[in-house]
Amino acid sequence: MSAVCLVVFVLLSNCAAGAQVINLYQGPPPGTEGWPQNEKTYENTPVGTVVMNVSTPTLTAYLPDKAKATGTGVIIAPGGAFVALAISLEGTDLARWLQARGIAAFVLKYRIPEKKGEGIPANMDMDEAGKYGIADGIRAVNLLRSRAAEFSLKPDRIGIIGFSAGGMVAAYTMLQPDADARPNFAAIIYGAPFGKMPAIPAKLPPIFMTWAQDDAVALRPIQKFHEALTSAGQKPEVHIYTSGGHGFGMKKQGTTSDHWADSLYYWLDAQGILK
Numbered sequence: 001m002s003a004v005c006l007v008v009f010v011l012l013s014n015c016a017a018g019a020q021v022i023n024l025y026q027g028p029p030p031g032t033e034g035w036p037q038n039e040k041t042y043e044n045t046p047v048g049t050v051v052m053n054v055s056t057p058t059l060t061a062y063l064p065d066k067a068k069a070t071g072t073g074v075i076i077a078p079g080g081a082f083v084a085l086a087i088s089l090e091g092t093d094l095a096r097w098l099q100a101r102g103i104a105a106f107v108l109k110y111r112i113p114e115k116k117g118e119g120i121p122a123n124m125d126m127d128e129a130g131k132y133g134i135a136d137g138i139r140a141v142n143l144l145r146s147r148a149a150e151f152s153l154k155p156d157r158i159g160i161i162g163f164s165a166g167g168m169v170a171a172y173t174m175l176q177p178d179a180d181a182r183p184n185f186a187a188i189i190y191g192a193p194f195g196k197m198p199a200i201p202a203k204l205p206p207i208f209m210t211w212a213q214d215d216a217v218a219l220r221p222i223q224k225f226h227e228a229l230t231s232a233g234q235k236p237e238v239h240i241y242t243s244g245g246h247g248f249g250m251k252k253q254g255t256t257s258d259h260w261a262d263s264l265y266y267w268l269d270a271q272g273i274l275k
Contacts, residue, residue: 022106024057024139029111032132037114041087047247048088050080052115057136059106059143062095063151068102070274071154075140075183077108079164079191079247081120082129085109089249090163090189097250097261102274104151106144110136110169127195130168137162137173141183157273159185159205161264163249164218167191171225174204185273187264188236190215190246192225200232207236208267210260212244239263 037053059075078090085091087107095105110133141158148155160183162170167188174186175198187208207229211222229236244257252258268274 020061020063022059022061022143024059024136024143029055029057029132029136031135032111035111035114047086047249048093049086051085051087051109052083052112054085054109054112057111057132057139058109059140060092060095060109061151062092062099062105062107064099064102064104066152068100069104069152070102070157071152072102072157072268072273073104073106073144073148073151073153073159074098075106075108075137075144075158075160077110077133077137077160077162077166077169079162079166080112082112082124082126082133082165083115083120085112085166086163086247086249089247089251090166093250094161094261101265103268104153106140108136108140108166108169110166125195126165126168130165130172130195133165133169134172137169138176138181141173142181156184159183159187159273161187161189162191163189164191164247165194168193168195172198174207175199175201177201179203185268185271188222188225189260190218190222190248192218192221194218194221197224197228200228200234202233204229204234206271207234208239208264209236210239210241210257210263212241212246212248212255212257214243215246217246237267 035055040052042050078085091107098105144158145155160170185206190211241257243255248257
């Protein structure tokens with residue numbers, strides 16, 4: 001093999017390793033074995049790349065350079081109202097940002113019901129639509145812990161970040177009854193439980209929340225979730241921006257919400273999660 005070919009081979013191997021795709025389950029996922037839908041991907045939408053009709057949940061790994069690796073791993077759950085996943089704006093864009101800072105990022109492509117018709121169905125039961133993604137979020141934490149050594153992770157430094165509906169996935173993953181299976185930290189980005197408010201356990205891992213005051217989609221559910229957390233004695237780190245709307249993700253709009261990821265990074269550092 002020539003020197004040039006060797007360099008290309010190494011680069012391709014590193015890229016492939018950095019974007020390894022991991023199936024969450026061996027065989028059909030429990031509860032949706034009969035789903036007939038075919039997954040579809042749409043590029044260049046107003047919110048970037050969008051995925052619909054997900055029936056095979058996966059994690060896509062973005063691993064940092066070993067010289068920078070902190071041992072921290074983060075599962076990223078994109079939003080999309082449980083009818084789609086904004087996989088780039090609220091997934092891979094953040095994953096690469098974290099990867100560059102020594103944090104291993106794993107984009108969660110969780111199950112969502114088949115998309116039928118235009119828009120979000122009227123009177124949608126968010127608890128029913130979201131239960132599959134929640135199960136996948138819980139499974140993802142357990143899977144990464146069991147394979148922590150493979151990805152150079154510390155089992156006590158595995159967290160979850162969720163956007164909008166993905167924030168509901170992250171919230172329920174954090175609130176699950178099995179305390180030992182909860183993530184070590186959770187970041188809820190303009191998201192919340194959008195159905196029935198779940199019970200809030202007495203002890204939870206560190207929580208980061210952020211949203212914009214001009215969120216015309218999910219402001220009240222987010223505020224209600226924050227109130228429920230504080231009423232239960234939790235003290236989440238909260239960043240509320242004047243503007244940014246709903247779904248700002250990693251996009252730059254010239255508002256202070258453009259810098260939420262920096263605030264998240266500083267918060268993680270202050271928790272001792274990056275040392």
